[in-house]
Amino acid sequence: MDRIENLDRLRTVSQLEVNKFCDFIGEVCYYKLDSGNRATLVMTDYTEHDSLPIVEGEGRVGGKATILVTLWDEHCEEAQRLNVGAGMFLLLKNLCCKLNKSQYIELNMNGFRGKGYQRSQPVQILDPKDALVRDLRLRKSRYLHGLGTDTPGTIYAQIAARSMRASSIVATATPAPIVSSSSSRTRDISPGPLPETTTVSTSKTVQEPQDLTHILKKETESLVKVTPVLRPSTSPSRPSTRHNPSSSRALLLTGLLTSRMELECRNDASDDIQYLRLHACVVGFEPEHIMDFSFASCSNCGYRYGPLSDDKPPNKCPSCRSGSGGVIFKYSFMLKLMDEFQQTFNVYVDNESAITLVGADAANYIKKSERLAELKQKLARIGVMDGGAFGGRTKSSLESPIYFDMYIKLVKVASQSTTISLSSSLPIKRSISQEYAPNTQCNSEFGDGDFPLECLDYSTQPSQLLSQSQKRRTDGSDMVENSKRPCSNSNRATGNNHSRTQGSVLQRVNEKALADFEAFLVHTMIK
DNA sequence: GGTTACGGT
Structure with a gap:
């Protein structure tokens, strides 16, 4: 709840x-x-x-x-x-x-x-x-x-202004880069250590000196004027040399919310937050239908209703029997992202991040078809279309996937078990077989999927997070089983879907071992 | 499965 x-x-x-x-x-x-x-x-x-x-x-x-x-x-x-x-x-x-x-x-x-x-x-x-x-x-x-x-009004105004400034410098959509070409990173703010960031997939890496937060801070320092109270003042913003106006293909596709992220880093005394900057494209997503990116839940007890694309759910909440409590709608979906080095990452998009990303609240898309159309229009800009990522496109366009800039927030989890999934940490009030129709085979990876509150609280220790998952996992065992399936709504043409991709666990596709992080798409928005 | 509010200092 x-x-x-x-x-x-x-x-x-x-x-x-x-x-x-x-x-x-x-x-x-x-x-x-x-x-x-x-x-x-x-x-x-x-x-x-x-x-x-x-x-x-x-x-x-x-x-x-x-x-x-x-x-x-x-x-x-x-x-x-x-x-x-x-x-x-x-x-x-x-x-x-x-x-x-x-x-x-x-x-x-x-x-x-x-x-x-x-x-x-x-x-x-x-x-x-x-x-x-x-x-x-x-x-x-x-x-x-x-x-x-x-006055947060002022802060938010500054954030908006900074965000505009930042995104005008760094947010570009570029053609698919040639892998291993160093020139593919010329858009970066700092010429420094960024290539290392994409190698991060285990806890070992982030414990090294060039840990993500530091890299990130370096980046944001070059973008954002920080108030002296919270951090020593930094040099003024660099000139916007990164934007390449000569490229006719350069589009301002996404805005990076660098300032918000920078604030989070700054506010997190323990440096617990880890971010990964990606220039990546979507090669898959779940659930299968964009309509189901939004789900209904009982506003009385939090019970999660089945997919919108299913039959009409009952009038009364099956869990608390409340007929008057109504429902609220939230986003919950997953994007399979592939970066310039053809590493793929399964990234959850929670309600809050999704709202930022697409610029609108979730709704009942069964009834609000115009809202669904707007959502689809927005998501299409990053290649997410019903029928699969890049579905409906010509084969040639698959060779020019849509790259966009983002920061993803990494939430550490234990790496040993293959059944750990945040999706299973949330209350499931009825069995998966009832909740999800058999033909919507990938929904189960999401479970209740809304941004787990433990993850919003950056001060929560990963071990706590894990133990809560385990504690509450008892009635979601078949979901855990199901979550071993890879994100199924993928663009197979990428040939990168052979991984044991597992639900919410961030993974480098070429590695056998599961990574140590859950990842959440944050701090980017489609323009 | 979609909306609104007084009252007492």
């Missing part, structure tokens, strides 16, 4: 708009049960809003950074039940931002009265280590160091 259905609804204090609904993550400064049906909280996320009172005083979060939050009725009860108190980080869903009589904004979570849309777990206490709290804690840290509150 996810903590949050849709990150798009999240707002910081500074981003609040009057009369709009949002989700909010904040720290409790003060909590009081006012009456039987009302709890009053003062919260902060260390951002400020003009329509808030200036606060001063010892021990208080100063400035216009604290907001009154009222939880009504059942939400008040829930807060009581959870023993909410000062110092906790809360995730609150579906708050309404109102202007009060003093013309200050405040947040209300109103009781459910049959109108609107009921959220699952609208009041949640978040672990301080939770990735959802990461940004807030960073802002808090800045604040406690006397650096004032931070």
Whole structure:
């Protein structure tokens, strides 16, 4: 069960708009049960809003950074039940931002009265280590160091600006390179150690001095002006010599979200995050139908419905029997990528990354055919088309696959077992044979497939991740079995599909041993 | 299988 259905609804204090609904993550400064049906909280996320009172005083979060939050009725009860108190980080869903009589904004979570849309777990206490709290804690840290509150609006604006700048330099689509030609890497930001990155497939490699994070940091330093607080200032951005305007085939196909990634690296004190920069093309994908890149799950219990392309699922959730909870849609799919050295990587694309990649939320594509058309149009730009990667193209075009730039995030897992799969770590409420029709043979590799929360939390140790997988694997054994199949919707013409490719495990195709990483496509978007 | 909110300081 996810903590949050849709990150798009999240707002910081500074981003609040009057009369709009949002989700909010904040720290409790003060909590009081006012009456039987009302709890009053003062919260902060260390951002400020003009329509808030200036606060001063010892021990208080100063400035216009604290907001009154009222939880009504059942939400008040829930807060009581959870023993909410000062110092906790809360995730609150579906708050309404109102202007009060003093013309200050405040947040209300109103009781459910049959109108609107009921959220699952609208009041949640978040672990301080939770990735959802990461940004807030960073802002808090800045604040406690006397650096004032931070405004994510500004940061996001900077990110967008940097991203534009970065992508205009590096994001190109090039013809298939000649393997072993060093010139195929002239697009790189740094002439330095990048070729090594594509050799990374075992934990050994990343423990070497030129580990990915460092390589990455070198790269991003050349692109991004970093605030001195968080890292020593760096030299100004290089001139955009990398972009090759003389090539008529050069297209701005994808935008690299270098800044976001750089932020993640910077925020990760333990250097746990590993990234791999790829210039790669899609040679396969799963599930078979793009329609099934989106799946429905019960918003009450998180139960995952079968593929959209299957028969209409029951009205009531088979798991919790809730007929009113409704469903939400999320992306979950896998791309088989091949880089310039013909190494292939199975890369999961979780909901959040997919939204970034294609620029739109997942939807019920059975009903929203125009949305499906948009999705297909977008994905076609990177060669993902129904009928297989590059399906529907002429044979000659297969020889010119569509290369695009991306960073993939690597999540370490144990390497010994051939049955470890993140897909099996998520709750499966009915058997695979029921959930997936036999003819959709590759769906099972995805399981519930939404970005596992453990992976969002970079502070989670790989061993924990693994043990959770193992713990919850008991009812997914046939899925594990199925996941031994390679990504089946591949372009066989590449001749690179002989690997024991296994679900979510990143693997170099020419190696017998499974690699040590799960990989997630992140930080790129199709333009 | 698709949407909205008052109330008390």
